[in-house]
Amino acid sequence: MKLRRRDSLAQTSLDARNELARLGPDGLEVQARTLAVGNQLAATLIVTGYPAEVVPGWLDPLLTYAGRLDVALHIEPVSNAAAAQQLKRQRARLESSRRSGLHHGRLDDPDTEAAAADAAELAYRLARGEGKLFRLGLYLTVYGRTEEHLAEEVASVQSIAESLLVSTAPATYRALPGWLTTLPLGLDTLRVRRTFDTEALAACFPFASPDLPADAAIAPGGVLYGINSASGSMLLWDRFAQDNYNSVTLARSGAGKSYLTKLELLRQLFTGAEAMVIDPEDEYVTLAESVGGTVIRLGDPEVRLNPFDLPAGQTADPGSGADHDALTRRALFLHTFLAVLLGSDLSAAERAVLDRAVLATYRRAGITGDPATWTRPAPLLADLADELGSMDESAAGELAIRLDPFVKGSHSRLFSGPTTTRPTGHLVVFCLREIPDELKTVSMLLALDAIWRQVAHTGARRRRLVVVDEAWRLMQEPHGARFLFRMSKSARKYWAGLAVVTQDGDDVLGSELGRAIVSNAATQLLMRQSPQAIEQIATAFRLSRGERHHLLSAPRGCALLLSGRTKISFSPVASSQEHDLITTDPAELHAGTDHTHTPDKDPYGLPELTEPRSR
Structure with a gap:
C-alpha cells in the first residue's frame, strides 16, 4: 500500500519551474x-x-479605472519603540529648523509649522x-x-491622481522592478515608502466604501435622504434602527x-x-x-391651550395605564411653564407659594389625588391668579400681579379658556406665526x-416623529431647554424620535443641556455653516479640516450625516411633487403665483398710470 501511494504521488507531482514558466x-x-x-506595454508610477x-x-x-491598471499597496508595520524614536x-x-529661522529673522514657514504640529x-x-x-x-502599473x-x-x-491630490513619478530605469512590485508576489523592489498612522492606513484600504454598510443601506424601514456626494449612490437611512431615534440638524x-x-417627514409618513x-x-x-394633516393655529381667537390639562386617559381603572403621579407631575410642569411665561426664575x-396655590386651584375644581377625579374639567390660569390673590403672602400677591397681563391683559387670549383641540392624526402641525x-x-x-x-399617555405605541423647528427659541430659556432635554432622554421608551432643527449652534452647543441633547441624538445632520460658527461646530462634532471646509463651502441643501463612525456627505433629492409641497423659497413661490391684476383689483386702489385721465 505504501509503495503504491508513493507511485501515485510521483505520478501527480508538478515541476514548479515549468508551471511558473507557463x-x-x-x-x-x-x-x-x-x-x-x-503583446502589452507597461509603465509603473510611484x-x-x-x-x-x-x-x-x-x-x-x-x-x-476603466482601463487596465494594477494598484499595489505594500504595508510594513513599525514597532512602537522605533516609531517613538523616529518621531x-x-x-x-x-x-531646530523653526528656531534657526527665528534666530535669523526669517518669517515662519507654514509647511514647517504644520509638519511640527502634525508630528x-x-x-x-x-x-x-x-x-x-x-x-x-x-504603486500603479498602467498597460497599453x-x-x-x-x-x-x-x-x-x-x-485622476492629481484630482485626488496625489503626486506620482515614473519608475525611470526601474521598469522591471516596478512591474514586479505590482504583481501579486508580495515583493516591494522599489521601496518608496511613506509613514502612515492607523487611521490614515484604514482609509487606504482598497475595499473600503464611502457608502453605508450593507445591513444599514438596505434596512427595511429606511427612507431616501438623498444621493451620496462621494459615490453617487442612494443614501437610505432609518432613524428608528439606531441606538435612539433622535436627530439634531444644525445649519x-x-x-x-x-x-x-x-x-424626511413626508417620506416617514409613507x-x-x-x-x-x-x-x-x-x-x-x-x-x-x-396630506390630510391637522393644522392647529395658535394665535387664532378660537384656539386655546390650557396648561392645567391632565393627560388624557387617566382614570381609576387599574388596567388603563394611568400614571398615579399625574397630578404631581402636572404641578411640577406648571412651575416650568410659569418660569418661562414670566421670563425669569422663581425665588424659593x-x-x-406657587406649589400650594396650584394644588388649591385643582382642589377648587374638584380634582384631587384620586384618579377618579382627573376626568373633571381642569381649572384655568385665571383661577390660579385668583387663588394667588386670595393668599396673604407678599410673594403670592406679586405673582398675581405678574400674571395679570396673561389673565386679563393683552396676552390672555391663548390661555383664556379650556383647550379647544387635541393633537390627533397622522400629521399634526402647531403653527405659531400669529403668536407675538x-x-x-x-x-x-x-x-x-x-x-x-x-x-x-395615550397607550398606543407606534412610530412617531416629533419635529421642533427653530428650536433656538426654546433653548434660550433654561427651563425650556431642560424640558427638551428630558423629552430627548425619554422619547425612545415610547417609540418616538425627537428632531431638533435650529440655525443657531451657539444656543445648542453653548450650554450643558444643549450639548446633552446633541449627544442623545444618534442622527446628526450638519449643513452649510457660517465662518463665525464653524470652529465651535468642528470642535463639538470632531470634524477634520476637510470636513470644516466642506461645511463652509457646501452648496445649498448639501448635508453631512454623522452617526457614530459614519460620516457621509449627501444632497437631498425630491420629486417635483414633493418639491412643490415642501419648498418655501420666496422666489419659487413668487414665480408660481399669478400676479396679473386688472385696474379695479389693484391692491392699493390706484388707477393704472398708462390709462388716460378723464377730463
Whole structure:
C-alpha cells in the first residue's frame, strides 16, 4: 500500500519551474520607462505625495479605472519603540529648523509649522495607545497596446491622481522592478515608502466604501435622504434602527435645513409613522394640508391651550395605564411653564407659594389625588391668579400681579379658556406665526407639552416623529431647554424620535443641556455653516479640516450625516411633487403665483398710470 501511494504521488507531482514558466510571459523587453510584456506595454508610477486628509474609499477613482491598471499597496508595520524614536528625531529636526529661522529673522514657514504640529499630535496619540505607525508604498502599473496608447493611459491615470491630490513619478530605469512590485508576489523592489498612522492606513484600504454598510443601506424601514456626494449612490437611512431615534440638524439660515426635514417627514409618513411638528413660521402648513394633516393655529381667537390639562386617559381603572403621579407631575410642569411665561426664575418663596396655590386651584375644581377625579374639567390660569390673590403672602400677591397681563391683559387670549383641540392624526402641525414674539417661547413649550401627553399617555405605541423647528427659541430659556432635554432622554421608551432643527449652534452647543441633547441624538445632520460658527461646530462634532471646509463651502441643501463612525456627505433629492409641497423659497413661490391684476383689483386702489385721465 505504501509503495503504491508513493507511485501515485510521483505520478501527480508538478515541476514548479515549468508551471511558473507557463504562467509568465514569453519574453520581456526592458526600456527606460516602459516594459514590453508579451503583446502589452507597461509603465509603473510611484506615488510620492499624498493629500493631507482622506476619507474611506478615496482610492475608488483609481480602483475603478476603466482601463487596465494594477494598484499595489505594500504595508510594513513599525514597532512602537522605533516609531517613538523616529518621531522624536523628526520633531527635533523641525523644531531646530523653526528656531534657526527665528534666530535669523526669517518669517515662519507654514509647511514647517504644520509638519511640527502634525508630528506632535501623532506622537501624543502613539503615547496614549490610540494608533500605530506603518510604512506604506503605493504603486500603479498602467498597460497599453502601443506606445501612443500607453502614453494616453498614463496621462489619464496621472490626471485622476492629481484630482485626488496625489503626486506620482515614473519608475525611470526601474521598469522591471516596478512591474514586479505590482504583481501579486508580495515583493516591494522599489521601496518608496511613506509613514502612515492607523487611521490614515484604514482609509487606504482598497475595499473600503464611502457608502453605508450593507445591513444599514438596505434596512427595511429606511427612507431616501438623498444621493451620496462621494459615490453617487442612494443614501437610505432609518432613524428608528439606531441606538435612539433622535436627530439634531444644525445649519445657517437659508442652507435648506427645513427643506431636508420636511422631505424626511413626508417620506416617514409613507412608512406609516406619525409626525407632530412645532412650526414657528408656518413652513409646514402646505405639506400638512396636502396630506390630510391637522393644522392647529395658535394665535387664532378660537384656539386655546390650557396648561392645567391632565393627560388624557387617566382614570381609576387599574388596567388603563394611568400614571398615579399625574397630578404631581402636572404641578411640577406648571412651575416650568410659569418660569418661562414670566421670563425669569422663581425665588424659593415664590415656588413654595406657587406649589400650594396650584394644588388649591385643582382642589377648587374638584380634582384631587384620586384618579377618579382627573376626568373633571381642569381649572384655568385665571383661577390660579385668583387663588394667588386670595393668599396673604407678599410673594403670592406679586405673582398675581405678574400674571395679570396673561389673565386679563393683552396676552390672555391663548390661555383664556379650556383647550379647544387635541393633537390627533397622522400629521399634526402647531403653527405659531400669529403668536407675538413675546409669547412664542412659552407657546412652543405648551405645544410640545401637548404633543408629549399625546405620545406618552395615550397607550398606543407606534412610530412617531416629533419635529421642533427653530428650536433656538426654546433653548434660550433654561427651563425650556431642560424640558427638551428630558423629552430627548425619554422619547425612545415610547417609540418616538425627537428632531431638533435650529440655525443657531451657539444656543445648542453653548450650554450643558444643549450639548446633552446633541449627544442623545444618534442622527446628526450638519449643513452649510457660517465662518463665525464653524470652529465651535468642528470642535463639538470632531470634524477634520476637510470636513470644516466642506461645511463652509457646501452648496445649498448639501448635508453631512454623522452617526457614530459614519460620516457621509449627501444632497437631498425630491420629486417635483414633493418639491412643490415642501419648498418655501420666496422666489419659487413668487414665480408660481399669478400676479396679473386688472385696474379695479389693484391692491392699493390706484388707477393704472398708462390709462388716460378723464377730463
